[in-house]
């Protein structure tokens with residue numbers, strides 16, 4: 322077998338294993354901004370969250386997943402298991418191409434093949450990339466397309482002989498998927514313009530003809546899907562930047578990425594990366610990816626809402642610098658690399674298999690146990706909003722999924738002091754059950770909740786014909802919110 326194919330085959334195996342191993346819940350967006358919307362497009366069932374009711378998101382990513390689901394449907398392969406896993410597999414396989422093109426970028430940027438291979442290993446062993454790659458997250462697609470695009474980026478300046486339009490086209494697509502990635506492309510694009518012999522010609526003859534058709538097609542897709550002419554990118558910027566809407570989802574101090582975000586996603590790789598950037602510069606590759614990363618992180622630090630997953634596209638850009646530091650270790654190099662891989666492997670297994678696994682494990686148990694019954698299930702998830710996957714996961718087993726509402730009050734229907742439904746429930750569960758849930762609880766056959774909330778409201782359930790009908794389901798050791806608990810409880814309505 323040729324070396325290229327051997328490497329691709331190994332990467333395919335690696336990323337496919339991650340599709341199987343990653344069984345944990347990360348963020349609601351993984352389902353509710355992508356697969357769930359695709360399910361709605363193809364089957365007409367699926368929860369459209371408030372962003373979709375207010376035209377803030379582009380349909381481009383869900384449309385790709387919808388194509389996959391449509392294909393499964395035509396082939397009659399749209400079983401519950403495949404509908405959930407095939408889009409994940411597609412994201413992971415795209416990452417195989419991304420891995421391979423990142424390897425080639427390392428070879429182009431690093432001084433020697435040995436350094437390039439060590440930089441590549443620093444990236445490939447990253448627990449966070451492993452954790453995100455098989456998820457139907459826009460960050461995952463954005464990152465894989467960015468890495469594939471870099472294949473055609475003229476790092477060599479005038480010595481670069483290939484075409485540059487593919488990187489521009491893929492770059493524009495990544496911006497349509499996640500507008501914030503433009504921060505990286507601004508730096509790369511300026512570098513390209515600066516080193517080009519005729520920047521005006523580059524803009525008019527390459528950038529414009531590539532960018533315009535893509536933007537027009539994506540605007541058409543969105544206008545069709547929303548049923549009116551609309552540019553979600555514009556609405557998104559208006560909402561998040563001009564109106565400061567992203568601050569609704571939690572605010573972190575400006576230094577959060579530096580002291581918490583970056584160390585937690587890069588872990589031990591931080592050491593060789595910092596040495597590679599600051600240390601003796603005989604092995605240091607071009608600083609362009611570092612400048613792009615810096616600009617990206619500085620602007621993200623100024624935005625109030627911060628998340629680890631926003632760092633995904635800059636992890637590989639930083640890993641480029643790790644190889645040089647390993648090179649200077651000489652005889653300790655092997656042990657250092659093994660140590661890096663072992664630590665990341667441990668974190669990857671813990672976060673994929675034991676941390677926040679309840680949201681998938683509990684529905685799976687419910688579906689298994691329901692198989693004997695006839696008809697579809699109606700389930701009430703009395704827990705923080707969007708903490709259980711919807712139709713994209715349950716597929717044909719689900720009639721309705723009742724979640725507690727926590728949409729921001731954009732139309733200002735609620736009074737200033739009024740809580741949303743999720744807050745109301747968590748303030749006093751029994752009170753909410755008596756006042757609100759008692760009118761509708763007979764619509765559902767199953768209720769899902771965290772153990773401690775169940776304990777606090779147990780009497781209401783017992784006196785309203787509900788009982789705990791399954792062993793409690795493991796969720797997590799390390800809880801990220803005070804509304805969670807280590808176990809989830811499944812309740813059945815008597816007789817169902």
Ligand SMILES: *[C@@H]1O[C@H](CO)[C@@H](O)[C@H](O)[C@H]1NC(C)=O
Nearest residue numbers: 748749750751752753755756
């Ligand atoms: C919750 O509400 C119930 C019913 O209104 C009330 O009896 C109970 O004292 C409340 N619990 C707390 C902790 O406020």
